[in-house]
Amino acid sequence: MDKPLKPGISAIQQNRQLCRICDTDCSITGNATYCPHCGSPISPRIKNSQQKTWALLFTAIVFIFPANLYPITYLLKNNTLYPDTIFSGILSLLDSDMPAIAFIVFIASILVPILKILALTFISFAVHFQWQLNPKKQLIAFSIVEWIGRWSILDLFVISIMVAVFDKGNLLSVYPGIAATSFTVVVVTTLFAAESFDTRLIWDANIDAK
Amino acid sequence: MVSKRPNLQSGYVAKCARCQRTIYTAKVVRPDKMFALAISALMVCIPAFSFPLISVHLLGITEGTNLIHGAIMMIDIAPLVSFMVLFCAVLSPTLLTLCMAFSSFCMMYNKRPAMLNYVLKLTSALLHWSMLEVYLISLMVAIVKLMSYADLYYGSGMLFFIALLIINMTMISEYNNVKYWEYLRNG
Structure with missing residues (x-):
């Protein structure tokens, strides 16, 4: 026994x-x-937790650039293509007097992915170099990242609805761009990065934490 | 950190002294309730995914749009995006409901088939990936965006979708993986 x-x-x-x-x-x-x-x-502890988290985080960091710089959707209107990046989409929402929607899209598509990567990188650094920070605060940051992560999918769902609604061939259509795929990669890798991070490592790294 | 499991009265939860995460709940599992919810969710999900959510009056044509339609249309241009949308909005909620129906059914009739182990594992993996509530907010964002372009009508799928969302959320909040594992172990 x-x-x-x-x-x-x-x-x-x-x-x-x-x-x-x-x-x-x-x-x-x-x-x-x-x-x-x-x-x-x-x-x-989760096996190779830090390595997995780092690998996924690096992938996310690489893909966040094309996701923000390349067009996420193309609008085909009367045979002319109008590309739209995430940011220009938000600007056009602001122009057409929809600040609330622009705000939601800004949070879900730009702020959340970047903050998620920054927060996870910071916590991973703190664990790796054993910075003696308050573990409870680190856990709160991690929980926010974990909870809010799923909301980044919002933009992908919106694209899928837009593609379905505007399907009138050369007259009026919407197509997803390269950034849509890159953005998906960012969302999925950050979700997996949060999942592979073992929160108990925060306490392991803090020698005298309660 | 090791914690002692206290004797709890029904309705109370024990939390970790370190990270405040719930470690034990004294909630009683009602497999019959879960099974009923799961069956109704399965019935509702067919019209919710296939009936039009919104109808758009565009260029003289009024056309309905359903959930699966949008994802399928992107499959050639952006297969990854299409897969993610299908997985998070259709596949995981449906599979999750099926899994919960199966495990509750087993618990109701006191059966412990070998498959139950895999079903419970699948359930805990899928819990994070069911994103119906995110889809509803996306739909609202899309509707506000579209209102400036075209006339919109709510389709019949919308009602079913909201019903599915409510049932699904109730199931996820009622579900307690630990109790099901306890049940399987004590067989």
């Missing part, structure tokens, strides 16, 4: 690990690869 665990101390020091899939704990030495309850791969 296992020794009773002491609350208030990290489980890794007591030879205990938690399965992230089925939420049960087991000893680290006895179950090196698989969870005995549900059979999923198990490790005390």
Whole structure:
């Protein structure tokens, strides 16, 4: 029988690990690869969590440039192509007196992806170099990133609706541009980056944190 | 960090002293309720995805637009975008509902098939990817954008879509993965 665990101390020091899939704990030495309850791969911390997060973050950083610089949609009107980047789309919304919608699109498509990358990079740096920052504040930042991340998909959904509505061939059509694919890559990689980041590493890096 | 699981009265939750995340809830799972919700969601999702959400009067033609139509049209130009839209708005909510229906059904009739393990794993993976509420906000953004170009009419799919969204949100907030794993383990 296992020794009773002491609350208030990290489980890794007591030879205990938690399965992230089925939420049960087991000893680290006895179950090196698989969870005995549900059979999923198990490790005390997410394996190579920092490396995975960095790789996905770099991909996102690379793709955020084409996503913002290239046209995200093309409007084909009377045989003429009008390209639209994310930013010019927001400007035209402002011109046509829709500041609220412009604000939503600005937050979801420009602010959120950039802030997400910045926040995740900062937390990853703090963990890597063991900056002794307040772990609770770092976790709050991470939770915001995690929660708000899904809302970046908004722009992709809007594009899909626009494409479906404007489908009158050469008279009036909307097509997605290169930036749409790049933007999808940014959204997906940042979502996965947040998922592969193990929040317990924040406390591991802070030696004297409570 | 290791925490002691307290004895909780029904309706209370235990949170981690470090990060305030919920570690244990004393909520009672009602598989019959979940099953009923899942079945109604499955019935509603067919018209919600295939009936027109909005109809647009453009260049003398009035045409309805449904959810799947828009994603399919992009498949040649931007397959990745098209896949993501289909996955987040159609595939994951439907699969998630199917998974929940299956696991609740098993719990109702006290069955523990070998498949249940995989279904529960799939459920926890899909929970983050069901983005119906994001789609509704996108639809509203699109409607406001379109109003300056054309006349808009709400289609019959809209009602079904909102119904699906409400049922889906209720299911996700009611669902507790831990309880289902507990049930499978105690067999």
